[in-house]
Amino acid sequence: MSGPNTDYDPVEVTPLKAEEVEAAREAALAAIDAATSLEELKQARLDHAGDRSPLALANREIGALPPAARKEAGQRVGKARGAVTQALAARQKVLEAEHEARMLVEETVDVTLPTDRVPAGGRHPLTTGADYIADIFVAMGWEVAEGPLIEAEWLNFDALNLGPDHPARTMQDTFWTEPAENHVVLRTHTSPVQARTMLTREAPIYVVCPGRVFRTDEYDATHSPMFHQVEGLAIDTDISMANLKGTLDHFATQMFGEGIVTRFRPSYFPFTEPSAEVDLTCFVCRGAQVIDGVMCRTCKGEGWIEWGGCGIVNPRVLVACGVDPEKYSGFAFGMGIDRTLMFRTGLSDLRTLFEGDVRLTTAFGSEL
Amino acid sequence: MKAPLSWIKEYVDLPAELGIEEITERLTMLGLKLEAIETSGAGIEGPLVVGQVLTAEKEPQKNGKVINWCSVDVGDANGTGEPQGIVCGAHNFGPGDKVVVILPGGVLPGDFRISARKTYGHMSAGMICSARELGLGEEADGIIVLPADAPAPGTDAREVLGLGEEIIEFEINPDRAYALSMRGIARDAALGFDVPFHDPAQIDAPLADGSGYPVRLDDEGCDYFVTRVISGFDPTAPTPEFIKKRLAATGVRSISLAVDVSNYVMMELGQPTHCYDKAKLSGDIVVRRAQEGEKITTLDDVVRVLSEEDLLITDDSGPIGIAGVMGGASTEISETTTEIVVEAAHFDPTTVFRSQKRHKLPSEASKRFERGVDPLLPPAAAERVVELLVEHGGGQAVGVTEVGPTASPETRRPLTTITIPVDLPARIIGLDIDRATVVKSLELVGCDVTVSGESLTATVPTYRVDLTDPYDLVEEVARIVGYDKVPSVLPRRATGSGLTRAQQLRRRIGRALAGAGLVEVVDFPFVGEADFTSLGLPADDPRRNTVKLANPLSSEEPGYTTTLLPGLLKVAARNVSRGQDGVALFETATVAFPVDQAAPIYGVDRRPTTEELEKLLAAIPRQPLHLAVVLAGERTRGGWWGAAETASWADAIDVVRRLGSELGVPVEVASASRAPWHPGRCAVVSVDGVELGHAGELHPNVCKAFGLPARSAAVEIDLDLLISKVPATAAGPVFSTMPVAKEDVALTVPVDVTVAAVEAALREGAGELLETVRLFDVYEGDQVGEGKKSLAFALRFRAPDRTLKAEETAAARDAAVARAAELTGAVQR
């Protein structure tokens, strides 16, 4: 850096001449304008705004001027430098934007490339189906009850008014455990959970129990030695068949959509009296019996399909389970979850649910 | 239960305009469920006529068969009046016989179209029909030969054969025993349409005179026994056509007049009866229990060893029948029987049920007795049998004997009465049903009803043995008012508290596993020895001790499983064999461990006491909820990003760790040795020192045994235990926002020192400033020397309140290393 130069006539200092400053400014602006890349702009910055640039040199001379001349020269140089800085910044912004845009174009990928490094998992439709059903009831304030799959004979049969000599006992082909005198069975229905619930809770009771059951059935497209039921039980003062119908209609509509309701037909179950078979509006023809003039194959033109059984809890069951039949009445129902699921999803072979092919589960994802 | 509509209609005045569909629909809504409607002779079209055989020439054929070349008079049915030439292969007829002929243009069941065609050198124009060809039965012992008095040739044969009969098949529930008869079905049809009913049991049976066959009842299992005797019976008399037809329609095979009549009356009234050859009886009939070891040869020619619980019909020779189940062969009616003893009795339902089960002899008779037969029916049923036998088999009825308490009104059990509040049906059905409707409904089913104030007493007719409880009356009212009238009303809103925490956590576990790329499967719980051997379980492994099934589906798999792995490994192998390059499966299900205790059978007239209930529950096998995982083959796929990664022991352990972090439970991992895992690659996983289960690589032999890819990995843990360890509430973390200081250390340790041990030592030594420690590299090789490995850890330090100084961080690091050196012999590299 040079010190004050008292020997010079300040007006004679070339870099500070107005025309020189103007020329430097013009040259700078032209160079900035001409820069077409960030590299060229960097060079232009060095050349015209760097330490050795004409305007920087001129600025350095200002201190050497007599005080009277400093102000004017200072203003002139300052203005020019300001213009250059501004132009640089503006150009920088433009070039950066251009650069970024170009980069983004260059970085384009084929987004349709596969991305499935980790194959997808999923929950079994029977699990999600049971959850779906449970949630319908939980939303009504019911609770979900549970019980073991290997069960005491007394709870599976006797407590439910299925005494040892009841003809209906033979209707459920039971897996017995050894030795027989231990009186333990694989539960043939979810109904023992009814008994357990009444034995361990105070009324009012509103519980639903989805679960696994076993019968010595052949294994084919519509039968399986293991299948799933959902049991419902309501015990309260003044429970009626109308409440049962209301509950099942709601269940049907939530499960299969608006317009799907239930129909009762008299039936017989030892644990309920009166008992009813529950039919469901055919979810395929929606009860119309025909589709495009052809008989509906799903319901065989009936407009209804069998869904499950239900009834008013037999007071004998209430007594065995410690509920006062003078004070309370109740209803119970049971449906096959597997069957309900097959209705809902159109699966035609029950065995598909139990053979474990991952293509079944992954088709449903993790919710139903 | 099959019932020809015309038979039902004999006892009920159904309006003529009612179609079968309306009738069955109404009966279904009354509880007699329609199973199917069939029409006899369905599928027959075109000219089916009576023909009379004029000539039948036997013509032997080259193939050894002999055919009949017949000329058959079919009247004008063929349009010409000329005899019809027909080839027939049957030989049970001759000239003069009347037969059934289907003419060209006709169709037989199975869409068998008849046309004139050249066969055996003749132009055969039609066919002489057998019962089987007409779809009327399976017996094909030749063609149908009509009685001589059948209508003239050319008459439509449909009516003659009783074709076009509509037969209803009902599914009868076990409580509606009365509906196992035309009488019962007709009664419900009558009340369903509110039309008159004519009870076929309302017949004048002659009064008992003690001159039937002598009987003694030595057991309370029989409360009514009626015998009638017929003498001079013609054993060659054929069963009349109408009985044959009706039995065929109900699915009962025709055997002989006596047997057919007995079956006919059972179908008509619901009362089983039995006929004995009187000549073969010796001494009084005695009803008693069997003596242990006593034997009987039943009608099906099987020798049966009797139990002391079996109720028997006996004579001086010993047992001649198992009461209500099956008669004995020794007193069976034969072609020479001229003296018949007819039995109509009432037996204890449970006794019959047990005998039937014991001897595996379910019969039409036992089906009715075990469900409950009208106890007052025996005299009428016996009279009806006698009437039909005498009418069609000749002879005469010579005596009536009736014994048992039910025989006399004085000793008879009083009729059942049931008292209910009048409004009980309305309350339980949930429908406004007025008093008059309740009374009328109960009267329609045959009850005598008296109302006193707010209570109603119904006296139940003997044919409704199923009506015993107040709610039985409610059901009767409901079905008569109509189940379709039940309104749809949601119960008042329940006030449950939603899913339990365990239920929520189970769902969350399923979702977490699915989110980690695992697919849930559902499998059967049955196992056998071979499965345990494939798993390589030692002989004394407690998992081999299963709950055994008395009647397993397969004798190879007699146990209820103690581990989910065999099933899951088979499912994994199935997926691999179906072309999956990698499978990651999970299953959650309960397993069972036997408890050697008997579960009591309590009465049902009261709740078991708390102690009784505890005793019951303690006898049920322990059934914890397990989670099993198998990872086989590719864990990640190969692709443009790089090669596929094969599942390993580490993936299996990570599944458990992930679950732990999902549930906020710190999972501890330590090495273990347990089948079916690789002994050097198996981890025991625990929480708070409580063992949850194991994870790691499967033993190579196990992979081979199940047909799985090498290095397949698996997990099995007790989910109930894991869930029990989940904290009720998660504590919110406190973390510093001060800058982090990072230090890496590389330590050389003997190869058998575990990472967990070194990590624990580092943590302990570093003190409170240490935030995390993470292993980022493991090296074994020349540079660290034989028997050693180098572990590189990244340590992160942070103070709660200040920026750490370099010296502080270094001091903490050095302290960590020093502790690791002390505890594990680690040397910093």
Ligand SMILES: [Zn+2]
């Ligand atoms: Zn339909």
